[in-house]
Amino acid sequence: MTEEFNVPFPLEYGSYEDALKMVGKPDNRVVAEFSVNWEMIKIYCSMEEDANPSYWDEDYARKQWGGIVAPPGLLLSWAMSLQWHPDKERQHYFIAMKIPLPGDTLINVGTTTEFHRHLFLGDRLSVEDQLVSVSEEKTTRLGVGHFLTTQANFFNQKDELIAVQTNQLFRYYVPEAK
Amino acid sequence: MSREIKFKYWDEITEGDTITRVEMDVPFERVVLDAASTQDYFPGHHNPDYARHQGQKNIYLNTMAIEGFIDRVVTDWAGPHTFIRKRQMQMRASIYAGDVMSGEGRVEKRYQENDRNLLDLSVLISNQDGPCVPASLTIELPLKASVA
Numbered sequence: 001m002t003e004e005f006n007v008p009f010p011l012e013y014g015s016y017e018d019a020l021k022m023v024g025k026p027d028n029r030v031v032a033e034f035s036v037n038w039e040m041i042k043i044y045c046s047m048e049e050d051a052n053p054s055y056w057d058e059d060y061a062r063k064q065w066g067g068i069v070a071p072p073g074l075l076l077s078w079a080m081s082l083q084w085h086p087d088k089e090r091q092h093y094f095i096a097m098k099i100p101l102p103g104d105t106l107i108n109v110g111t112t113t114e115f116h117r118h119l120f121l122g123d124r125l126s127v128e129d130q131l132v133s134v135s136e137e138k139t140t141r142l143g144v145g146h147f148l149t150t151q152a153n154f155f156n157q158k159d160e161l162i163a164v165q166t167n168q169l170f171r172y173y174v175p176e177a178k
Numbered sequence: 179m180s181r182e183i184k185f186k187y188w189d190e191i192t193e194g195d196t197i198t199r200v201e202m203d204v205p206f207e208r209v210v211l212d213a214a215s216t217q218d219y220f221p222g223h224h225n226p227d228y229a230r231h232q233g234q235k236n237i238y239l240n241t242m243a244i245e246g247f248i249d250r251v252v253t254d255w256a257g258p259h260t261f262i263r264k265r266q267m268q269m270r271a272s273i274y275a276g277d278v279m280s281g282e283g284r285v286e287k288r289y290q291e292n293d294r295n296l297l298d299l300s301v302l303i304s305n306q307d308g309p310c311v312p313a314s315l316t317i318e319l320p321l322k323a324s325v326a
Contacts, residue, residue: 009221009228043215048246049202051181052258064259072262073246080217105232107222108241112266142233174233 010092011171014100016146019134027095032079032125036070044074070119075154075163078125095129096150096169103145103171113165117156124157132166145172186257187322188288188295197255197283197299202247204239206275212243238272239279248301248313251281256297260317263296267303267313277305286314294318 034040045055053060054069061068070078081091092098096106119125129152137146148169154162202208213223218240221228229237248267253260273279283301290296296318303311 040215043211044246047208047211047215047243048250050246050250050253051183052250052253053183054258060258071246071249072265073242073249074216076242077216077218083219105222105228107232107234108269110266110268111241111245112264113245114264115262118261174231 009105010097011104011106012098012100013102016101016134016137018100019131019146019148022095022099022131023133024130026128026130027098029126029128030079032127033082034078036078036119036121036123036125038068038121040077041068041070041074044071044077048073065118065120067120070123072113072115072163075113075119075125075165078119079127094150094152095131096148096167096171099131099134099148099171101134101146101148101171103143103173105143105173106145106169106171107142109147109168109170111165111167113163115163116161119156119162125162126155126157128153140170140172142170143172143174145170147171184255184257185259186255186319187259188297188319189322191256191285191288191297191319193285193288195285197251197285197301199280199282200247200251200254201278201280204273204275204277204279206237209237209239209275212239216240216242218242234272234274236274236276238274241267241269244269244273244303244311247279247281248303248311248315251283251301251303252299252315252317255283256317256319259320261319262315262317263294264316265313266315267311269311271305271308271310273303273305273310279310280304283313295321 041055132149132151135147150167152165223240281303287298299315301313
């Protein structure tokens with residue numbers, strides 16, 4: 001089987017010890033490329049087939065919340081890096097993607113998010129996250145690797161806390177078949 | 179053919195109430211729309227060769243798609259006055275292109291805390307083969323009297 005991919009997925013490589021050195025170091029705060037906009041909200045809601053008028057109906061949303069709000073599930077998207085930019089390198093903003101480890105791939109395992117306030121149209125999100133822990137090497141049905149736990153705090157442009165997210169993912173490789 | 183919006187209030191809900199089942203098919207188009215709409219181009223969500231290299235059988239929905247579907251299951255039932263305070267989810271199995279995804283749940287607890295009217299919910303997201311993503315949420319709803 002050929003395993004050539006058009007675009008290799010960029011990850012940092014290193015040892016478990018290298019990864020441990022990253023625990024507790026706060027990453028730089030990233031300001032979202034996109035402001036919260038109705039177009040992205042509508043595209044996301046069409047993917048989910050979500051008819052909630054908080055996202056679609058200005059009159060309802062104004063009365064209930066003070067304006068159209070962003071769906072909570074879109075929280076991570078506002079600060080995603082563009083595929084290409086004239087001045088900036090494409091970069092992951094999640095610290096979990098920048099941890100040096102042997103695994104050549106990853107999968108998300110679990111996410112807990114606490115929401116403090118809504119994001120409104122025009123808001124500009126910023127994110128700071130840090131690595132909370134790295135597990136020792138584990139073997140699961142998918143492969144061999146390490147579980148990474150990270151925590152991210154999300155703020156609006158007024159520096160008000162929007163949400164706190166704790167995430168766990170598995171950074172692993174699939175061992176060669178015997 | 180617009181969908182009927184149902185409004186619910188905290189005082190109308192009882193512990194043990196069923197959160198109505200929602201079902202949605204997941205063709206390739208939805209998985210690709212997921213990657214595009216969430217700006218998440220991790221190749222497991224659009225490149226079947228990469229997904230297989232990862233030990234997955236096909237491209238699969240990302241976390242944000244599942245989160246949004248959990249939230250939709252909740253708000254289709256609880257109505258648009260819902261504020262999701264907390265959502266916890268465990269990805270036990272992937273939802274692949276070609277699957278049918280469904281979600282349903284139950285009201286576990288109804289209580290008031292710090293002047294908030296809260297409900298703890300459990301929601302289970304499954305595909306046609308069985309459970310994939312168990313979730314638990316805390317949501318806030320207004321009292322009926324407060325809106326009358």
